[in-house]
Every structure is written in C-alpha cells, then in structure tokens.
Amino acid sequence: MDGLWSGRIATGAASIRSSAIRDLLKLTAQSRIISFAGGLPAPELFPVEEIAAASELALVEAPLATLQYGLTEGYGPLRELVTSWLTRLGMHATTDQILISAGSQQGLDLIGQLLIDPGAPVAVEEPTYLGALQAWQTCRPNYLCVPIDQDGLDVAALERMLANGARPRFLYVISCFQNPTGVTLATERRRQLIELAARYSLPIVEDDPYGDLFYEGERVTPLAALDCELHGELRHVIYLGTLSKLLAPGLRVGWVAAPRAIFSQLVMLKQGFDLNTGSTAQALAYYACRDGLLDRHAPRIRALYHERRDAMLRALERDMPKGIEWTRPRGGMFLWLTLPEGYDAQLLLKHALDAGVAFVPGQSFHPSGRGANTMRLNFSHSSTAQIDDGVQRLASAIRAMESDRA
Amino acid sequence: MDGLWSGRIATGAASIRSSAIRDLLKLTAQSRIISFAGGLPAPELFPVEEIAAASELALVEAPLATLQYGLTEGYGPLRELVTSWLTRLGMHATTDQILISAGSQQGLDLIGQLLIDPGAPVAVEEPTYLGALQAWQTCRPNYLCVPIDQDGLDVAALERMLANGARPRFLYVISCFQNPTGVTLATERRRQLIELAARYSLPIVEDDPYGDLFYEGERVTPLAALDCELHGELRHVIYLGTLSKLLAPGLRVGWVAAPRAIFSQLVMLKQGFDLNTGSTAQALAYYACRDGLLDRHAPRIRALYHERRDAMLRALERDMPKGIEWTRPRGGMFLWLTLPEGYDAQLLLKHALDAGVAFVPGQSFHPSGRGANTMRLNFSHSSTAQIDDGVQRLASAIRAMESDRA
Numbered sequence: 001m002d003g004l005w006s007g008r009i010a011t012g013a014a015s016i017r018s019s020a021i022r023d024l025l026k027l028t029a030q031s032r033i034i035s036f037a038g039g040l041p042a043p044e045l046f047p048v049e050e051i052a053a054a055s056e057l058a059l060v061e062a063p064l065a066t067l068q069y070g071l072t073e074g075y076g077p078l079r080e081l082v083t084s085w086l087t088r089l090g091m092h093a094t095t096d097q098i099l100i101s102a103g104s105q106q107g108l109d110l111i112g113q114l115l116i117d118p119g120a121p122v123a124v125e126e127p128t129y130l131g132a133l134q135a136w137q138t139c140r141p142n143y144l145c146v147p148i149d150q151d152g153l154d155v156a157a158l159e160r161m162l163a164n165g166a167r168p169r170f171l172y173v174i175s176c177f178q179n180p181t182g183v184t185l186a187t188e189r190r191r192q193l194i195e196l197a198a199r200y201s202l203p204i205v206e207d208d209p210y211g212d213l214f215y216e217g218e219r220v221t222p223l224a225a226l227d228c229e230l231h232g233e234l235r236h237v238i239y240l241g242t243l244s245k246l247l248a249p250g251l252r253v254g255w256v257a258a259p260r261a262i263f264s265q266l267v268m269l270k271q272g273f274d275l276n277t278g279s280t281a282q283a284l285a286y287y288a289c290r291d292g293l294l295d296r297h298a299p300r301i302r303a304l305y306h307e308r309r310d311a312m313l314r315a316l317e318r319d320m321p322k323g324i325e326w327t328r329p330r331g332g333m334f335l336w337l338t339l340p341e342g343y344d345a346q347l348l349l350k351h352a353l354d355a356g357v358a359f360v361p362g363q364s365f366h367p368s369g370r371g372a373n374t375m376r377l378n379f380s381h382s383s384t385a386q387i388d389d390g391v392q393r394l395a396s397a398i399r400a401m402e403s404d405r406a
Numbered sequence: 407m408d409g410l411w412s413g414r415i416a417t418g419a420a421s422i423r424s425s426a427i428r429d430l431l432k433l434t435a436q437s438r439i440i441s442f443a444g445g446l447p448a449p450e451l452f453p454v455e456e457i458a459a460a461s462e463l464a465l466v467e468a469p470l471a472t473l474q475y476g477l478t479e480g481y482g483p484l485r486e487l488v489t490s491w492l493t494r495l496g497m498h499a500t501t502d503q504i505l506i507s508a509g510s511q512q513g514l515d516l517i518g519q520l521l522i523d524p525g526a527p528v529a530v531e532e533p534t535y536l537g538a539l540q541a542w543q544t545c546r547p548n549y550l551c552v553p554i555d556q557d558g559l560d561v562a563a564l565e566r567m568l569a570n571g572a573r574p575r576f577l578y579v580i581s582c583f584q585n586p587t588g589v590t591l592a593t594e595r596r597r598q599l600i601e602l603a604a605r606y607s608l609p610i611v612e613d614d615p616y617g618d619l620f621y622e623g624e625r626v627t628p629l630a631a632l633d634c635e636l637h638g639e640l641r642h643v644i645y646l647g648t649l650s651k652l653l654a655p656g657l658r659v660g661w662v663a664a665p666r667a668i669f670s671q672l673v674m675l676k677q678g679f680d681l682n683t684g685s686t687a688q689a690l691a692y693y694a695c696r697d698g699l700l701d702r703h704a705p706r707i708r709a710l711y712h713e714r715r716d717a718m719l720r721a722l723e724r725d726m727p728k729g730i731e732w733t734r735p736r737g738g739m740f741l742w743l744t745l746p747e748g749y750d751a752q753l754l755l756k757h758a759l760d761a762g763v764a765f766v767p768g769q770s771f772h773p774s775g776r777g778a779n780t781m782r783l784n785f786s787h788s789s790t791a792q793i794d795d796g797v798q799r800l801a802s803a804i805r806a807m808e809s810d811r812a
Contacts, residue, residue: 040475137678235410250473278686280654
C-alpha cells in the first residue's frame with residue numbers, strides 16, 4: 001500500500017485479512033476440482049420459475065414497493081410473513097420486532113456494530129462461523145471460546161465461565177446443524193442455556209440459517225422460542241434467519257428478530273449501512289413466498305441434501321484411513337472432519353487440490369488459532385457421484401500426505 | 407432500554423439518534439402532505455417494463471448468476487459495464503477496481519470502516535449529505551467543515567486548513583448538484599482541488615449520484631477523471647456511483663471505483679458486511695442496462711426534473727417573502743433555502759406540516775450544528791402542480807411563523 005493511504009487506515013480495518021473461504025471460493029470455478037469448500041446451496045433446486053413469476057407479479061401489482069426506496073425496517077408484507085413463520089416456530093414476536101437485513105451476514109454486522117467495543121468479551125462456540133468472525137473483525141472483540149461436542153455448545157463449560165465472572169457482551173450460537181461442524185444444540189442444553197441467560201443476564205445471538213434443513217426427526221425449537229416461553233416475549237435472544245438456504249442466496253434477504261429494547265438502535269445502524277435492504281429483492285421474496293412456496297419447496301431440498309449427506313457419510317466410511325473422525329449431522333450443509341493430532345489440514349489442502357478436491361481447513365473457524373488438524377466438508381453443492389469421487393480423492397490426498405511425512 | 411442491554415451497547419452505537427430525514431419520510435405517507443422532504447426519484451419514470459423484461463431474461467439466461475451467492479467484488483458483466491461508463495466519463499479505471507455496493511450508501515459505510523478512527527479528522531463540505539454523517543456515526547470522526555458557496559466547495563478555505571497543518575483522513579465531496587444545496591463544484595476549483603490533493607497527499611471521496619441529472623450544459627467531468635488525467639490512474643480519488651437515480655433505488659446497486667492500493671481491503675470489509683451485493687439486483691441491473699437503456703432513459707428523467715426545478719424556482723420567486731434566499735441548481739434533485747438570520751427551520755416545519763407541506767430542516771446537514779435557518783427542498787418527487795401548491799403552502803407557513811414571532 002502506498003504512503004497516501006497507508007497512514008490513514010482505521011485501526012479496525014488494518015488487521016483484516018483475506019479469508020480462506022474467500023480465496024477457496026475462487027478455486028471452485030475450476031471445473032476439474034470437486035469442491036466441498038463453499039457453503040453454497042444446490043443451484044438445481046432454485047425455484048427459478050416461481051421467482052420469475054414472483055418478479056412479474058411484483059412489478060405489476062406493486063411496482064413502487066419493488067423499485068422505490070423503502071423503509072429501513074423492511075417491506076411491510078414481508079415483515080408480516082416472517083412474523084408468521086416465527087410464530088409457527090414458537091416465538092412471540094410482533095412485526096415491529098422484525099428488521100429485514102441483507103442476509104444473515106448483515107445481521108451479524110449490525111450486531112457487531114451495536115454490541116462490540118474493542119477488547120470487549122464475546123462468547124462464541126469454538127469452532128464457529130467464519131463469516132461472523134469476519135463481520136466482527138473491525139470491532140476487535142476478545143473472544144471467549146466455548147467448546148462444543150456432538151450435542152452442540154458445552155453449556156456446563158459456559159456456566160463455569162460465567163460463574164468465574166466472565167461477562168460477555170453476548171453469546172453467539174448457531175443452534176442447528178452448526179457451521180462448520182454440523183452439530184446441533186441438544187434440547188436439554190437449550191433449556192439450560194436459556195435459564196443461564198436469565199440467571200446471568202446474558203444476551204444470546206442465535207443464528208439459525210439451517211434449522212429447516214433437517215433430515216431426521218423434526219424442526220428443532222429455536223432458543224428464541226424458549227426465551228419467549230420463559231418471558232412471554234423475546235428478551236435475551238436476537239434471532240437471525242434467512243431465505244438464503246430455502247429460496248435463493250442471491251436475493252440477500254434475511255431478518256433479525258430482536259428484543260424491543262434494542263430494535264430501534266438496530267434500525268438506525270442499518271439506515272447508515274445501506275438505507276434499506278433491496279426493495280426489489282424483498283418484493284420478489286414476498287411474492288414468491290406468500291402462497292406457501294417454502295412449505296412445498298423445503299421438503300425437496302431436504303430430500304436432496306439428505307441423499308448427499310448419506311452419500312458423504314458412506315464414502316467417508318468406505319475410504320477414510322483409520323484415525324480420522326467426522327461428525328454425523330442430522331441436517332444442514334456441512335460435516336466436520338478431524339485428522340489425527342499433529343496433522344495439518346492446510347498442508348493437506350495442497351495435496352487435495354492436486355488430487356482435484358477442495359475443502360476448508362478448520363483453523364480459520366477457531367478464534368483461538370487451534371484446530372490445525374480439522375476441516376469442513378460441504379455436501380449440499382455436489383452430486384452424489386461427485387461426493388463419491390471427491391471423498392476418494394480426499395482419501396488419496398491424505399495417503400499422499402502421509403507418505404510425504406513418512 | 408432495560409439493564410440487560412444498556413450496559414452492553416458499543417461506544418460508537420450509543421450516541422446514534424434517529425435522523426430528521428428518517429422521521430420525516432414517515433410523514434410523506436400521509437397523502438394530504440406535499441412532501442419536499444424526501445430524496446426520492448419520480449416513480450412514474452421507473453422503467454418498469456424494461457426491468458420486468460430484464461428480470462425474465464436474467465432468470466432464463468443466467469439463473470445461477472441471478473440466484474446464487476456471487477463474488478464479493480460483484481457480478482462480472484455488471485462490473486465491466488460500469489467500467490465502460492466510467493471510461494466515458496474520462497476515468498482510467500479497470501474492472502478490477504470496481505466494487506459493486508448496496509447503493510452509494512454502503513460505499514460510504516465501507517469508507518468509514520476503512521479510513522476513520524474515533525477522533526480522526528475528516529473534511530466535509532458544510533452542509534453535507536446527512537446519510538454520510540449517519541454512515542460514519544459509529545466511527546466518530548472529528549469533522550473539519552469546509553464552507554461551500556454557489557461554486558461548490560471553497561477550495562481556498564480548504565487550502566488554508568491544509569497549509570495550517572490539518573491532515574484529514576480524506577475529503578468527502580458531492581461534486582455535482584450537491585445534496586443538500588444543489589450547488590456544483592466549478593471546473594476551475596476541480597483542477598485546483600486535484601492539485602491540492604497531490605500536493606498534500608489528500609485522499610478524496612467523490613460521491614456523484616446526481617451527475618447525470620443536468621438540466622443545463624453538459625455532464626460535468628468528475629474529480630476522479632481529473633485525478634486520472636494527472637496521474638494516469640485513480641490515485642487520490644475514491645469515486646462512488648449508483649443506479650438509484652437513473653434506474654431504480656429499490657435495486658440498491660451502486661459502485662465504488664477505488665485506487666488499487668486500497669481495493670482489496672474494501673473487498674474484505676464488504677465481505678464481512680453482507681458477503682456480496684444482491685446477485686438478483688445486480689443481474690437485473692445488468693440485463694436492464696446492457697443495451698444502452700440509461701442513454702435512452704436519462705434524457706426523460708432530465709426533461710421531467712428540469713420542468714420541476716423550473717416550477718419550483720418560479721413558485722419561489724412568486725411566493726417567497728423578502729429576505730429569503732435560495733440556490734438555483736443546474737441539476738440534481740434539491741435546492742436550498744436560507745431564511746433570515748434568527749429564523750428556525752425546525753419551528754417552521756411545524757407550521758409547514760399544519761399547512762400541508764414538508765421539507766428537511768437544514769441543521770442536521772451541518773456537522774457543526776449551524777444552519778438552523780436553512781432547509782432543503784426536493785423537486786424531483788412532486789408534480790409541477792404539487793410544487794406550485796406546496797411552495798404556496800410553505801410561504802403561508804412562513805408568514806404564520808412570522809406572525810407568531812411578532
């Protein structure tokens with residue numbers, strides 16, 4: 001960077017670095033590479049015709065709402081629709097608690113700007129969503145890393161931290177089919193966590209982009225609904241939802257359901273960010289979804305991803321050398337692989353790319369810098385044949401690395 | 407705010423307040439009020455059919471690019487199209503210097519996060535765009551206010567500040583038909599400013615949403631083009647453009663053209679904000695504009711706004727009491743009214759709303775808190791009949807206020 005600019009970069013921005021996900025996303029453009037790296041939904045399931053019909057309808061019925069500036073809070077009919085979805089999930093939230101955001105990612109950015117001062121403690125699962133760490137990079141929090149296991153966040157470990165005096169600004173948790181590990185916070189732990197939040201006045205940011213992508217059992221009740229059950233309204237939980245996984249990420253339409261105490265401040269921050277989330281995208285989303293499209297469409301997505309998850313689990317079982325472990329997610333888009341202690345997933349990535357397969361090394365999901373021997377695999381974006389082939393390539397890359405080490 | 411949240415609000419967010427524009431925008435929903443308050447384009451000129459056709463085409467020809475996540479930098483074909491527009495304006499910028507943003511507003515947010523530390527000096531015109539002050543609220547800069555006159559920014563005043571040792575992170579300037587005053591930076595001053603930038607290593611953020619809305623003469627050459635002329639490339643100027651005024655603001659599609667030295671950092675910040683600007687909106691914008699729609703459409707907008715500007719100038723001439731002054735913008739969407747010293751435009755607004763007309767009091771455009779006797783009038787969103795009527799109502803509100811004062 002030249003002298004004109006170098007002395008002028010803000011402290012928060014000076015430390016930001018390109019992310020592994022970002023650089024890897026570029027690799028997925030090469031067709032010979034089977035990519036388990038991205039976090040992309042399967043494009044063959046985008047309801048293209050329904051969105052085309054919605055666009056036509058929106059521009060005929062509501063051209064003004066579709067093309068003009070809109071209220072920062074979002075498009076009224078869409079906010080009402082979202083409210084009805086949240087009610088179905090057990091939340092007691094009203095439309096005036098719903099802010100339409102540019103995907104959940106903008107919800108995370110809003111929360112960072114609202115609640116994080118440099119050095120302030122913020123509790124996160126470790127590993128956690130890389131995009132959250134990126135959203136909060138300029139805020140420079142001090143992360144309190146709470147371990148997770150097969151049942152999600154280790155609530156007992158969090159309780160010990162709180163009992164020892166930790167007072168995080170909030171706890172960030174991806175409650176269902178977590179990114180990156182695929183694990184889900186168990187029901188009993190959910191109740192404990194909501195009680196803990198009440199006892200310690202702990203705000204919780206619940207990020208729930210994958211909750212509807214369940215392949216076993218039923219939709220898990222969000223923490224936000226349990227918070228409402230206990231207090232009659234959203235009190236401790238800010239809930240983030242999105243259409244990116246069920247409709248199309250290119251719309252960039254998500255929502256923040258927030259306790260009344262902070263709603264207007266979120267709206268004012270959002271106004272400075274971009275005035276309002278795209279009116280066009282909001283109108284398209286509303287017209288596409290108002291007649292229950294998601295109820296018809298979600299089962300299709302679940303059926304396909306279910307197959308792909310199973311294909312990946314089968315292939316891993318078949319091909320992976322001994323000593324390698326992985327999660328068995330009941331939903332979502334990712335699973336998590338742990339190599340033997342001492343293995344380096346970044347190094348493996350080089351071998352894997354040579355073999356024609358990509359993944360995301362797990363270290364960047366760890367605020368603590370741990371996890372060098374872990375990696376995230378996406379199963380939503382590849383066909384079962386690609387998954388089969390890709391896992392084989394991955395296994396041969398692991399063997400190639402092992403023989404290099406030997 | 408309850409105790410759960412009140413102790414947890416970030417320092418930057420704690421001071422943000424609802425804006426006059428925002429609260430007033432809500433008033434415009436009442437039909438009996440003629441609003442000169444907003445900054446809205448005329449919806450009757452939205453090219454609804456062209457956008458509908460573009461949407462259909464985008465979803466047939468490029469469903470993936472329209473609905474999937476995209477690169478943070480933006481949709482390739484749209485970035486190339488923007489590059490060609492900038493080339494026509496005299497800039498030497500390549501596609502890899504173009505970042506597609508959620509309107510210019512997000513460009514401002516990006517710049518704030520990139521360049522402003524709390525307390526850092528930032529030079530702005532006074533008065534300046536309220537949305538920039540909002541975007542930078544959480545960054546808490548120390549504003550150096552440079553006066554403006556009929557020829558735009560007082561470059562000599564800025565030079566004195568720099569000669570006296572001021573070293574702002576950047577100068578923010580709306581170079582054509584400025585919001586809120588409507589004045590345009592004169593050509594000679596543009597050359598002086600670009601030389602000043604070179605001499606003092608001063609970065610300039612040039613916001614140019616209105617440049618194509620000229621009603622006299624020709625398109626004014628942006629500062630960014632003069633910077634390129636002097637240095638062979640963009641060096642001192644970050645240039646912000648948008649489709650909000652020429653196509654439709656509801657798309658939320660704008661762009662940042664930036665010097666190479668800072669481009670990748672802007673992209674990384676943007677990734678944390680929202681991953682990418684809506685793919686759907688970008689594809690619609692590209693398919694709508696690729697065959698030269700804006701060249702055909704801009705003259706229609708100019709013709710209509712030209713009429714409306716003239717209608718407002720005529721009505722002001724006819725109705726305004728002595729002692730009131732206003733600007734005569736050669737383009738854009740706003741003009742600026744100055745009441746006699748000691749008058750209070752906030753107080754006038756109450757009378758005006760009673761009389762059925764709205765505007766934005768000018769004080770909030772002044773970082774220094776000055777300008778209590780000033781106000782912004784929008785002429786793009788009302789018919790000539792409404793303008794005629796509204797100015798009459800405004801004049802009677804002024805007389806009502808005067809008799810209250812007497």
